[in-house]
Amino acid sequence: MVAVFGASCSSGADVTQRASNNARATTVPPDDPSSTSNPSVSSGSTPGQFQPGAIDWQEFDEGVDTATLDVPVDYDDPDGPAFELFLARHRAAKPEERIGSLLVNPGGPGFGGSAFAIFAELVPYDEELLDHFDIVGWDPRGTGKSEPFIDCIDDYDRFFAEPDITPDTPQERTEAVELAEEFAGDCVTNNADIIEHVGTNNSARDIDAIRRALGEEAISFFGFSYGSELGATWATLFPDTVRAAVFDGASDPNADTTESSIQQLRGFESTLATFLAECSADPDCAFHNDGDAEGAFDDLMAELDVDPIPGLPDRPDVNRRVALTGVIQAMYSEVYWPALEESLADARAGDGSGLQSLADSYFQRQPDGTYGNELEAFQAIGCADTSERLTVAQDDALSEAYSAAAPRLAPEGSAGSYSCTFFPDALDPRIEITGAGAGPIVVVGTTGDPATPLDSTRAMAEALDDGRLVVVEADQHTGYNVNRCINEVVNDYLVDLAPPDDDTECR
Secondary structure, eight states, X not given: OOOSSSOOOOOOOOOBOOSOTTOSOOSOOOSSTTEEOOOSOOOTTSGGGOOOOOEEOEEEETXXXXXXXXXXXXXXXXXXXXXXXXXXXXXXXXXXXXXXXXXXXXXXXXXXXXXXXXXXXXXXXXXXXXXXXXXXXXXXXXXXXXXXXXXXXXXXXXIIISSOSSOOSHHHHHHHHXXXXXXXXXXXXXXXXXXXXXXXXXXXXXXXXXXXXXXXXXXXEEEEXXXXXXXXXXXXXXXGGEEEEEEESOOOTXXXXXXXXXXXXXXXXXXXXXXXXXXXXOTTSTTOGGGOHHHHHHHHHHHHHHSOBOOSTTSOOBOHHHHHHHHHHXXXXXXXXXXXHHHHHHHHTTOOHHXXXXXXXXXXXXXXXXXOSHHHHHHHHHHHTOOOOOOHHHHHHTHHHHHHXXXXXXXXXXXXXXXXXXXXXXXXXXXXXXXXXXXXXXEEEETTOSSSOHHHHHHHHHHSTTEEXXXXXXXXXXXXXXXXXXXXXXXXXXXXXXXXXXXXXXX
């Protein structure tokens, strides 16, 4: 996901592959599917030689189990405080043909992954994967139902909706800096015991702890978006434990925070341009505006910057910041585009409720007015992953580069993001990703991905020791399930360990 308050952190992926590339089965299903004994398998790559306990699976629903697993907050102190990870398992539909476990991660960072197992048939995974694998998802440390979880603030509107995206006075710019400092301060104060230990390296170590608790010498991984970065970190730290790994929608692992932000902004801006061009060409588009959706959009955003409009009841008026957040949410998939057309048309008529609803969806706002912790975890994890701490002046100086990359989404005069400026120094910045020794890793990119543009995904494939790029033609974030071709490529690799050639195309 792209951050609209703070810097655009990268999305990534997660996975591993090795052991016996020629052997299809990597583990024997336990006699008692409701529990997993503590294995003797260990990894020298795990600091402190932490040994996970047994997983005590409890039936959640037909074919689905849940459990918890304790892992150290600090792997250098394996007997110290622990995270209780929440796990879910969708059991293989054909247990007699079960290959092993397929670990899945939906991305973020900051999003829990247990739902990707609990609702595996709705994700949906192809039948081949459901037949042959236990789909195992978990809520990474600091997220979802895992405890403790990152919790920084309660009033999202104050931080993410009300501030002017293009402050016009020194006072407004000072207020933007003070809000960023307050947000970071609340994150540190409210999460003092864990804030420095939620980065991707530790989450990758958790993957290995899950693998060992499952009793599998090598395991398979399927990561989406940031899940690719997580998976690639795991594959680099624990290459000998990778049976197979797929990263769908991967970021450039070698880009710094600034370049990653620019890459994402270009991607979203390009997708927005496609949306507006298609709307201009289609008289049935609700925001057609006599064939000039582009001009109408620019005029609307300029108007909202000066004169916000009413939105949902008992909420702040919809300004340019809220509107652009809603637009960004809609760029993740063409599924949102009809709603965006209507919302833009309504906003032009003075009703901002549609754009506000899209923005609320981005921030995971619940019907009762509460929020999930996804955006808070997103920022905390992103800052734990980088040692870069820009000053306010350095961050402000980047606004011109951001505007040049995305003049609609980062309008001229935008304030700096200050996303990590006030966060503590990173104790364990994310390692350099290589995947060396992990065997072939399949990296999927779509031609019109706004969040992880194809060039970024290509960079991930090139960074890996044996990355196999597969290009899918689609205007959306991630490519799995776009067409039968990509599903068969993934099936062939995950089930039969038959990796595709590099630069395979599914158009």
